Amino acid sequence: MKQRFVLLVILMTVALALPAMLLNFNKKTDTYNLNNAEVNQLLNELSKDWDNVEKYRNTIVTNSYDFNYEVIDDAGMVLIKTDTGMPVDMGRATSERYTIRDIKVDGEVVGKLLIDNDFDTAISGAQNRFMLRYYIAILIEAVIIAVFLFWVFRNIVKPFDDLKDFASDVASGNLDKPLEMDRGNIFGNFTESFDIMRTELNEAKQKEYEAQRSKMELVSQLSHDIKTPVASIKALGELLEAQSTDDKSKERLNSIVSKADNIDVMVSDLFTKTLTDLNELNVDASEQESSILDKIIKDADHMDRITGDGVEGCIIMCDPLRTTQVINNIISNSYKYADTVIHLKSRIEDDCLVVSFEDEGGGVSEDDLPMITKRFRRGENAKGKPGSGLGLAIASELMEKMGGELEVENTSRGLLVTLYFQIA
Known part of the structure; x- marks a missing residue:
C-alpha cells in the first residue's frame, strides 16, 4: 500500500512537470535555420558578377536557392530580386526580420543582400509544434491524474464511505450487516477490528435483549399471579363487609376492598405494559x-x-x-x-x-x-x-x-x- 502510494505521488509530480519538459524539448527547432553555405555561395557569385548585377533595376530573376532574396546597391536602389512581394528598402527589410549581408568587391561594400527568413512560416510552424506538445502533455497529465483519482476513490474515498455507512448502521442498532474487509485500501488494517467490534456489540445486544425479555416475562408472570390473591382478598373483604353490622368495621372493610381495587388496577397496568414490551399484546383493529x-x-x-x-x-x-x-x-x-x-x-x-x-x-x-x-x-x-x-x-x-x-x-x-x- 505504501509503495503504491509513493509511486502515484511520483507519477503526479511527473505529470505536473511534463508540460514544461515537453514545451522546452528541442526548443531550437522552433527557430528558422538558414543555410549559411548557400548564402556564402550567393555572396561570392554576386561579388564576382557585380558589374553586371548593378546594371539591373528592380528586376525579377530566376531563383536557384532555397530562399528568396533581394539585392540593393549602396544607394538603396533595388537591383534584382526573386519575388515581387519582397521589400524595396532597408527599413522594411529590418522590420520584417530579413537577414542582411554585405556584398563586397575588393574589400569595399558595394551593396546589400536581403534574405527572406520566411519568419511568419517559421512562427506558424513553431506555434503548431508548441500546441502539439502542449496537447500531448495535457493528455498524458489528464491520464495520470485520472489514474490517481481512481486510486484515491477506490482506496480512500469508497472505504471511508463504507466506514461511514457502517458507523451509521451501528449507531442505528443494525449490527447484522458485516463490514467488508479489504487489506488493499488505506483503512484495511482497521476494517477487521471494526467488524470484531460489531460482532461483540451484537452479542452484547442479544444478551441484553435476552436478559430484558427474561425480566419482563418474570414481571408478567408475577403480575398474573398477584391478581389471584388480590381477587381473593377483595372477595373476602366484600363478604365480611356485607355480614358486618358494626359501622366502624364496615368502614375498615370498605377501605380494604378499595385498596384491593387499587392494587388490581396497578397490577393490570403493569401486566399490560409488560405484554406490550414483549410484543405479545394482541391488538386486532x-x-x-x-x-x-x-x-x-x-x-x-x-x-x-x-x-x-x-x-x-x-x-x-x-x-x-x-x-x-x-x-x-x-x-x-x-x-x-x-x-x-x-x-x-x-x-x-x-x-x-x-x-x-x-x-x-x-x-x-x-x-x-x-x-x-x-x-x-x-x-x-x-x-x-x-x-x-x-x-x-x-x-x-x-x-x-x-x-x-x-x-x-x-x-x-x-x-x-x-x-x-x-x-x-
Missing part, C-alpha cells in the same frame, strides 16, 4: 360502528359524570377490547384526579373520528403535560393518590397500535384528552 364507543363510554361512566350529545355516526377501525381499556383509563383518571363533570364531544375531521374528554379539574402543569403519556411519569397533582403512571402511556400505545392517536392538552377548564380513530 377491525371495522366497527362508532356507536360501540357510546356503549363503552356509558359502561365506563359508573359515576354518571359524562355530559354531551354522544358520538358521531360512522364506521371506524378499532379493537373493542383495547378501546374499552383506553376509555376506562381516561374516565377513571378524571374521577381520580379531577373529580368533576366530563364534557364529551366528537366530530369528523378529514379521515378521522375525533372524540374528546374534557374535565374541569384545572389541568396539569405545563412542565408535566408532555410527560403524562410517558411510562412511570405522573403529574404533581397525582401526589398522595394511588397509581403507577402507566395508564395514559398504555392508552397512547394502544391507540397507536389501532392506527389512531391520543393527545392531551390543557384548556381553560381543565385537561382535554382527544382520541383519533381512523375512519374505515
